[in-house]
Amino acid sequence: MARRTIGPLELPVLTGPLSTSPPVSTSPLTGTRVTLRPFCPADVVLVQTAAQDPLIPLITSVPSTPGRTEALAYIERQHQRARSGEGWSFAIADAETGTGVGQIGLWPGQSLRRTGNPDTIGYWIGPEHRKRGYAGAALALLTEWAVTVQQMPRIELYIEPWNKGSWRAAENAGYTRDVLLPAWQKVGTQWRDMYRYAWTAGTALRTPEEAPRKTGPKIG
Numbered sequence: 001m002a003r004r005t006i007g008p009l010e011l012p013v014l015t016g017p018l019s020t021s022p023p024v025s026t027s028p029l030t031g032t033r034v035t036l037r038p039f040c041p042a043d044v045v046l047v048q049t050a051a052q053d054p055l056i057p058l059i060t061s062v063p064s065t066p067g068r069t070e071a072l073a074y075i076e077r078q079h080q081r082a083r084s085g086e087g088w089s090f091a092i093a094d095a096e097t098g099t100g101v102g103q104i105g106l107w108p109g110q111s112l113r114r115t116g117n118p119d120t121i122g123y124w125i126g127p128e129h130r131k132r133g134y135a136g137a138a139l140a141l142l143t144e145w146a147v148t149v150q151q152m153p154r155i156e157l158y159i160e161p162w163n164k165g166s167w168r169a170a171e172n173a174g175y176t177r178d179v180l181l182p183a184w185q186k187v188g189t190q191w192r193d194m195y196r197y198a199w200t201a202g203t204a205l206r207t208p209e210e211a212p213r214k215t216g217p218k219i220g
Contacts (some may be wrong), residue, residue, distance in 0.1 A: 004188055005082070010026040011212075012140070023036075026144070028093075029145055031138075031141040034093060034134055034138050036090035036091070037090060037091055038079065038091065039089070039090075040075070040091070040100075040217050043100040044068055044071045044072060045128050047062060047063075048067075050072050051065060052066055053124075056124050059185075059187055063072060074112075078103070080092075081105065086103055087107040088106045091103060091104065092123070096128045099177065101125060101126055102134060104122070104142055104173070106119075106121050106142055107119070107122065118155075119154065119155050120155065121157055123169075131187065139175075140174065149202070152215075154197050154200045155198070156196055158194040158195070159194060159195045160187070160194060161180070161194075167195055171197075175197040175199045176197065176199070176203070177196070178198050179194055180193060180195055180196075181193065181194045
């Protein structure tokens with residue numbers, strides 16, 4: 001079986017929320033299932049499709065209208081994340097075809113900014129690309145980079161209980177659910193409950209092929 005490669009990225013190490021590091025070229029993170037790469041103009045259709053999803057624009061900066069201008073502006077915002085010190089945003093692409101299928105971002109908090117905010121990862125998959133293992137593969141790949149390159153000891157995810165696809169992806173990547181947080185995050189106009197998932201140093205990460213199959217009763 002082919003192994004993931006996790007070579008160094010040509011990205012600035014964040015020094016604070018107002019880092020002025022110039023933009024640099026980004027070497028993709030390549031796995032057996034997905035590649036994490038910078039967004040490009042070819043991803044406009046992916047962003048336009050995501051804009052029509054009922055949830056994605058509520059919890060991300062994906063525009064709520066599917067215009068080409070708005071999609072290109074979204075892509076440009078992703079390129080500015082590292083420069084501003086906000087984090088790293090990648091397009092999730094199919095490793096074989098290079099087609100963009102979603103987005104994943106690493107948002108550093110306590111480990112790099114010395115704040116009380118956790119280090120977190122967020123992700124979305126375009127509606128037509130779901131249930132193919134992309135999210136779990138991307139999460140495992142980015143977590144590995146966060147652990148080995150950025151030396152983050154703990155990473156957290158916040159997922160609504162109904163969003164089975166998202167929390168199954170987290171579990172498949174080796175994350176553990178540790179608590180239900182009532183009315184934790186505002187989504188649109190409503191405060192929503194969230195499962196908190198966490199990965200901590202020393203926990204094994206799994207590739208999608210290694211993830212256990214669910215045979216018990218459905219949860220959530």
